[in-house]
Amino acid sequence: MAPAILLVGILFGVSLIYGLAQSLGLLTGTDQRALSLAAYQNVLYGSEGRGTEFWTSLGFSLWVAGVSTLLSAVGALPVAAWLNYQNGRGRQMDTLALNWNLAFPHLVWAIGLLLFFSQSGLLARLAALLGWIQNPADFPVLVRDRLGIGIIVDYVTKEIPFLALIVLAALRSQPEDYGVVAANLGATPWQRLRFVTLPQIFPSLISGSLLVFAFVFSAYEVPSVLGMPYPRMLPVLALDFFANPDLHHRAEGMAISLIIAAIVVIAAAISLHYEKHAGSSQ
């Protein structure tokens, strides 16, 4: 126990302390020697470009994370229900197929989408083959677009299997007999779905969805590959500031990154609450 606590506790704890110190203007390589909230002020209501871009980025991040989460949750339900309905070999294969999804890191998935959906990608070539477009420029902008559609498509296609597995686990951990009990008490199949099955999986779905939200909100790779220079998602903005040769921006990057972390921790805490709820009902 002790080595793990020490290793993780120290590495993580120190990274937080150093991060906090940097966001307050210390240790950034500048000659500042006193704590200052300047970085937070600049980020939150600075009049220069940075201040305004934070709010755009926050809005964009919330949009992408929110839509991705919602679509993933809605998409995962039928997949899980269908898998639960299967039995025998087919069911095992399909569960395995969902796990197969794990073999593709988000970075690879994003590259795949880039090569497929870009204006000279495979889909555009197909459109040209069918005579719908003449030039790459005629093809709609589906990745690296202003609405973040490419990013959302990436996350939704990856997270549906992720959430489906969570929902499936919830469905399978509940004794099937609850449905039998409900039918025996007079419930129709629809009422069984409405009053028994959905309440059973609801806590797990909410908990999983919040994890998805937290991940999408704080991940760097996908928006970096599939995003536009403007608007940018918060992690991209944060790293850009942090890596800026002008060391004064370092504190601002760090501040944004801590704001992201705070939002993610809150989402994870709520998720945990629902997961406990799901656990206690078994």
Add this chain to the structure above:
Amino acid sequence: MAHIDLISLTKTYPGRIRPVLDGFSLNIASGELVALLGPSGSGKSTLLKLITGIERPDTGDIHFDGKSVLPVAPNKRGAVLMFQKAYLFPFLSVAENIGFGLKVQGESPKTIQKEVARLLDIIGLPGVEKRKPSQLSGGEQQRIALARALIVQPHLLLLDEPLNSLDPAVRMNLQETIRRIQRELKITTILVTHDLSEAMAMADRMALLINGQVAAVDQPMRLFQQPPNEAAARFVGITTFLKGSLAHGTLRTDYGNLMVNTNGHMANSALFAIRPEHIQVQQHPGQNAIPGKVVGCMYRGEHIEYQIAASGLAIRARVPMPAAMVPHGENVFVVFPQEYLFAINEQSVRHSSTT
């Protein structure tokens, strides 16, 4: 609150040769509690699935109040099952659990609330509406499950070993509660159990289910004292069977001649049985006594259980306390009092071919 007729039910599962149910017939009067006893694999749970409608019989019919319910969907039959586990919906409160059956029928919240309160009163747990199932003890959970089953006023209540997972004291208490409520509400009930004493304590009649057929059905006391056939006798704890030829009120056996009451039994070859607690063990010869040797002797508190070997016959006798212990290896005489010996059928089940 209906009389139930189970008529020649047969069920064979795909890929099996032996039927699970093989012409099972039983009539249950309105308001009666029939206990269904049988070893595991005898077809008890299959029978419940047929009655509730989860499975269909291959042949035979099920009548509620004289009308076949086979065309009726499971959720419309009004045959409500209570399981070994309470299966209270963990995400619903106690009140929501009890009211579930009325809610899916579309009853108004007010009616449901009133009914829930009434049933909580009946089961003796008033005021627990707002609790979650996980906050209740095992016995309380089963009471709630009973209330949930009763609220829809079922034609037939099916109890599938509902008390098996409870402590003995709670179990006895609930046996009384269930029986009291069942009598008050006059609700037709089938109790499935493999606990003989529970069946005898609770049932108006007991039915023994062996190999998919009714091996015997009678009032508990009669079935316990004088089971009609060997299979039923073994099930109620009888292990001593005496085979011989019958002549003039005497049973001639390999172990000696025994005086028996024939009750018009005239067959040449006959099988008699006796309950272990009716067998006496003594150290001197006497009427209907055969010599034997004590090979096992166990003190069980209320009685001593002897195993006695008598010319190839293994006899199990229960001698009530207080009594002197006869030590292991001692030669004794085993007495079969005439009034307790009764004739039984060798064949366990009446086949449809024999009329």
Add this chain to the structure above:
Amino acid sequence: MKTLPAYTMRFLLYGVLAAPLLLFGLYAFSEHWFFPAFLPKDWTTAPFIRIVADAQTGKSLATSLGVAFLSSLLSLLVAFPAARTLGLQKFRGRQLAWLIFFLPMVVPPLAVGMGLNILFMRLGLAGSLFGVVLSHLVPTIPYTIFTLAGVFAGYDKNFEHQARVLGATQLRVFFNITLRLILPGLVVAGLFAFLISWSQYLLTLLIGSGQVLTLPLLLFSAISGGNPTSIAALALLFVLPPVLVIAASARYLNQHGNTVREQY
């Protein structure tokens, strides 16, 4: 449910899963594939071999493998006793220990990496392989602990007691009983520690200071380079090990895959 929607659904599922590999294959093994040609005209392995045989690719492949292997091995070693305690015992401070392991799993690598960046520079760990491995441990150890703790929660210690009273030494009990009982969980935990480290971009970037070059970093620079052939070739190389390990541990995944809550 042998109906059309079922087949459509299955087709979609498998199609979406197979698509990336096919797509990368198209781009990696072709030349002069210009718009609007739907399929490449010239198939060739030359660019793929050129990219894979490149010294930098080889070096970063080796670095990636080394970092991921070391990270997962260290994670398992450190996590095993912690998970055993966390899964089997109730003790004071359990909640706190749990929290210490939970937070690094949810706090994004971005924040952790930025924070560790300065510290590691001061300690001289920045730019070193060891520093990068150390930083990867922040997400991998907690993940490994939680996976193994889940396994231990369903573990019956009486198997060990039984072996002990039958005369086995403690060492023997560990290797013959404990390890064998939790092997599937151990495989899954190690596998995902490997995957998390393998696909880690930010921590390597922020701690490696450009001197520790792993495949994700190479991939990112290829993406900014914009040449689809090199992007696809590197992507294939990058995805191959995960595909192989997932395939190899498929039977364990069915048992324990449902516990996977970490993304990478």
